[in-house]
Amino acid sequence: MGRLIIEVITAFYNDEFLAPFFLNHYSWADRIHALVDEATTDSTEEVLGMYPNVHVEHFRFPDLYEDELFTAQWNRMYAESEANWVVAASSDEFVFPPQEGMHEYLARQLHDVIFVRLFQVYRHAEEPDLDPSVPVRLQRRHGDPGHVKGQNREGRKPIVVRTGLRRLKWMPGVHKIWNRHRYDTSPDVLIGAHWHMADPAFCVQRRLSRCARTSPKDIAKGHGCHNVGVIADEVLEECRSHSHDPRVF
Numbered sequence: 001m002g003r004l005i006i007e008v009i010t011a012f013y014n015d016e017f018l019a020p021f022f023l024n025h026y027s028w029a030d031r032i033h034a035l036v037d038e039a040t041t042d043s044t045e046e047v048l049g050m051y052p053n054v055h056v057e058h059f060r061f062p063d064l065y066e067d068e069l070f071t072a073q074w075n076r077m078y079a080e081s082e083a084n085w086v087v088a089a090s091s092d093e094f095v096f097p098p099q100e101g102m103h104e105y106l107a108r109q110l111h112d113v114i115f116v117r118l119f120q121v122y123r124h125a126e127e128p129d130l131d132p133s134v135p136v137r138l139q140r141r142h143g144d145p146g147h148v149k150g151q152n153r154e155g156r157k158p159i160v161v162r163t164g165l166r167r168l169k170w171m172p173g174v175h176k177i178w179n180r181h182r183y184d185t186s187p188d189v190l191i192g193a194h195w196h197m198a199d200p201a202f203c204v205q206r207r208l209s210r211c212a213r214t215s216p217k218d219i220a221k222g223h224g225c226h227n228v229g230v231i232a233d234e235v236l237e238e239c240r241s242h243s244h245d246p247r248v249f
Contacts, residue, residue: 004107005030007083009074012044013037013065014209015091017202018195019047020132023054025094028102029087033077035059039213065213067172075169078161088159088174092195092206093118094136095160096249106160111186113177114160118194119143119249122242130199140198142245156189191249197239204235 008029012019013036026032032053036045038060048054059073078086085106087095095116098105121140130139145155158177161168169178177183197203211230 004085004103005083006085006087006102006106007031007033007081008087008089009033009035009077009081010089010091011035011037011059011070011073012040012048012091013213014040014042014044014206016042016044016047018091018206019044021130021136021195022089022091022094023048023051024132025136026087026089027051027053028097029053031055031083033057033081035073035077037061037065065210066217071170071172071174074174078163078168078170081163083163086161086163088161088170089192090174092198093157093159093192094195095190095192096137098190109162109186109188110184111188112162112165112184113158113180114186114188114190115156115158116160116190116192117156118192119145119155120194120196121198121248122239122245123199124245125243130201136193136195137249140193140195141247141249142242143248144242144245145248155194158185160190193249197235197242200236200239203239204232207235208232 006029008026008031010022010032012034015022023032030053032051033055034048035057036048036059038058045056048056061069074088078088089095121143123140124142127140127142157175158170158180159174165183168183170176171178207230
């Protein structure tokens with residue numbers, strides 16, 4: 001049996017700030033399949049081109065962002081993957097490998113689906129500016145464990161998945177797997193960080209741009225509701241209100 005292959009599937013839209021953090025963090029992946037929204041206007045793709053394990057694919061929405069169309073692309077990338085395992089992570093999601101290493105861990109894994117507990121982290125008052133050369137796990141380690149709300153209020157997502165599972169499909173937001181009972185889920189839960197609000201240096205502009213990109217169809221269906229009606233002052237106030245949160249990992 002050959003060496004186990006891990007592929008990260010992800011998506012980028014105007015993520016030139018976050019991309020180096022993401023790509024450095026997932027340097028252990030054999031391949032990163034990056035779906036780039038063609039509406040991107042910054043240097044995200046130039047950053048992606050600096051990493052040899054990244055494969056870029058472009059995607060164009062008919063108009064504005066539609067979660068269901070995008071989720072279909074995630075499901076297609078999974079179905080077409082030639083790796084042994086896929087990690088489906090958004091550009092602000094960081095899965096932390098176990099101490100033994102992700103390849104070693106998955107090589108002995110008997111189950112097919114592994115959940116990841118993604119803690120929403122914020123900049124603590126005592127933490128320095130972000131630095132892409134420093135491991136993300138050491139940079140933003142504070143947050144409110146009970147802050148996540150809605151359908152993903154536990155902060156757990158089924159995003160580490162063995163390939164070849166027949167008819168496996170994620171639902172919008174990759175928060176759930178359709179008919180999950182069909183698949184063998186591991187009792188293990190890996191941990192990770194959600195950098196959606198990790199630092200005012202990028203999260204204000206990033207959230208405003210995603211608010212402007214949300215389609216009326218998604219708004220009507222409640223998709224991406226966390227980015228609907230975003231106001232800069234409210235984002236900054238949320239960051240300030242969490243500047244003394246406890247350490248979560």
